[in-house]
Amino acid sequence: MRNRLRVLRAERGWSQQDLAAALDVSRQSVNAIETGKYDPSLPLAFRIARVFGEPIEAIFDEGSEPG
Amino acid sequence: MAVPTPIRRYFVRLGVSMSVYVAALLAGTYLVQHALIRGPILWFAALLPGLALVGAFYAIGMLIVETKDEFLRMLLVRQVLYASVLAMSLATVWGFLENFELAPHVPAFYWAIAWFVGFGLGGWVNRLTLGTSGSCP
Numbered sequence: 741m742r743n744r745l746r747v748l749r750a751e752r753g754w755s756q757q758d759l760a761a762a763l764d765v766s767r768q769s770v771n772a773i774e775t776g777k778y779d780p781s782l783p784l785a786f787r788i789a790r791v792f793g794e795p796i797e798a799i800f801d802e803g804s805e806p807g
Numbered sequence: 808m809a810v811p812t813p814i815r816r817y818f819v820r821l822g823v824s825m826s827v828y829v830a831a832l833l834a835g836t837y838l839v840q841h842a843l844i845r846g847p848i849l850w851f852a853a854l855l856p857g858l859a860l861v862g863a864f865y866a867i868g869m870l871i872v873e874t875k876d877e878f879l880r881m882l883l884v885r886q887v888l889y890a891s892v893l894a895m896s897l898a899t900v901w902g903f904l905e906n907f908e909l910a911p912h913v914p915a916f917y918w919a920i921a922w923f924v925g926f927g928l929g930g931w932v933n934r935l936t937l938g939t940s941g942s943c944p
Contacts, residue, residue: 778881
């Protein structure tokens with residue numbers, strides 16, 4: 741699944757650690773999602789959407805490469 | 808960053824298990840070699856090292872249960888799968904080799920050791936394929 745996590749994070753000037761803390765997950769998790777190595781569960785995807793204040797479909801879409 | 812609590816608990820459980828294992832193995836071996844125990848105490852001495860290793864499996868199981876981070880939990884589950892595939896495959900193939908008298912007998916506890924080797928290899932495969940082996944084990 742493709743995602744815009746890195747872009748959204750950069751727009752806010754957050755580090756991976758900052759985002760990990762906001763999501764209550766490990767920095768490794770954020771890195772794995774950003775690089776497309778791991779697709780988050782639906783509950784985590786909802787948390788990500790809430791943290792960025794965007795709908796899930798604006799962050800994730802079908803595809804093999806991260807955005 | 809503070810050490811995650813599940814990891815800390817894992818190390819405590821593993822440390823207790825391994826301490827009991829080493830103590831039970833050394834004491835049991837000494838007592839049996841000098842014929843100092845028999846009957847129910849011998850049974851207890853023979854069961855203790857194995858049960859201590861069961862404690863190590865319990866520690867890993869509880870680490871999976873207590874790890875709330877879904878990505879790190881998936882890494883652990885993958886490690887367990889690699890470990891199980893390696894140990895069960897080796898045990899099965901070796902068992903048939905033994906059955907056909909092509910290989911010497913291997914005590915069953917070696918398959919537990921093979922499992923732990925597989926667990927370590929799983930962490931290495933995780934690092935190669937997913938970029939991290941997780942928080943630690």
